[in-house]
Amino acid sequence: MGQVERQPRGRRVGRRFLALAALCTACESLFFYHLNHLLVSQQVASQQEIQAAMHRRAQVELAELKRQYPGVTVSPNGQYATYVTSDASGWYAVHVVRLDTGAQVSEASNLYPVQYVDWLGNAEVFVGEERSPGNLELNTFYVSNGLQADETAASVPVFSNLSPDARIVKVTYSTETNDIFVLIDAGGSTEVYHVGTMETIQPVTVPPGYIKNIAMTQTGDNLYLEINQGGQWNVVRLYQTSQTSSYTAEFQMDSQLVKSNAALIGVIGNTLYYGTVNGNGLVTAVYRQTANGDQLVRQLAQPTLASEIAISTSGSVALNPPAMTEVEV
Incomplete structure (x- = not known):
């Protein structure tokens, strides 16, 4: 019979020790991985709880502000x-x-009677x-x-010699060109004004009709109007061509009907959002x-006023948001 070669006892013990050490290292790695996973999960959960608490605090603060004061807007x-x-x-x-703390950040004081508040970015x-009237x-x-x-x-742009009941209804602007358009209601009729980069003020040539809302694209290429024409609310686009100019006495723009029986909801970036309306003028x-x-x-479950609809920066629809970024006072 052949003889079986046996390894020295010291070598067998060494290999067993190495295997045991490798097993211990693997178990240790798994333990610390699990422990780290638990810690990260706890941190994420804690952060989520903090954010949820801050959100609740902000909503309470916002509701209290709306209860006490006019002109409440959210950045x-x-x-x-x-x-x-x-x-x-x-x-x-x-x-x-700040909505999460309720602490005042700043105050613009000694103002004339305030008609309108809007955010120019977050700053x-x-x-x-x-x-005066x-x-x-x-x-x-x-x-x-x-x-x-x-x-x-x-x-500071000043609009003078208007009807005594004149009020600023809406301001829209381009973040790329710094052009500003201002909608003013005066004596039951409306005018749109262009404020250039040098603060020059020009009336804008607009189609006949009462204008309820305006919104501008980020690039400044298009200005949208919600306008009542012959008893029907329409969304109209104003745009400049090589034949129209911003150097004339009136800010010249061509117009195009975008949608009839519609309400202007807003513009996010360069994307227009509008609502189709029913016979009562409510968005469906x-x-x-x-x-x-x-x-x-x-598709809305219930017909809603266009003023109660907001579009988020991601393009989702919000109904009856707690506060808008702009408001008439």
Whole structure:
């Protein structure tokens, strides 16, 4: 019979020790991996709980502001809110607070009666003021310190010699060209004004009819109107061509009917959102306009006022949002 060669006892023990050490290392790695996973999960859960608590705190703060004050708006990033106060002397102030803490960030004070508040990004705020009946101005101030444009030698657009009941209804602007368009209601009729980069003010040539809303694309190529023409609300697009010019006495733009029996919901980036309306003028469905045609975004369960519909930056529809980024006061 053949003999079986046996390994030395020391070598067998060494290999067993190495195998045991490898097993221990693997178990240790699995243990620490599991422990790290638990810690990360706990951190994520804690962060989510903190964010949820901050969101609840912000909603409570917002509801309380709306209960007490006019002019409540929310910044596009959802971090800040504005509200308006006035004193016995007739001067107004716009306050900015952090919604997660309720602490005031800044205040623009000694303002004329405030008609309109809107956000210029997350760092500045538009304020429409009535200097005197028929004389309006569009001021701005910095959220960080409340410093106003007329305090920094920046010119403030002034709209003069209007009807005594004139009011600023809507402001829209291009983030790329810095063009601003202002919708003003005066004596039951409406006018649209263009404010250029040098703060020059020009009336805009618009189709006949009462204009309820305006919105501008980010690139400044298109200005959309919601206009009543012959008793019917339509969405109309204004645009410039080589034959129209911004250097004329009136800001010249061509017009095109986008959708009849429709309400202007808003513009996100360069995308138009509009709503089809029923016989009562209420929105029944929201659409967006793309290069491939109009797309249904949401069919509404109940007909809704266009003013109670908002579009998020991601393009989703929000009904009856707690506060808008702009508001008439």
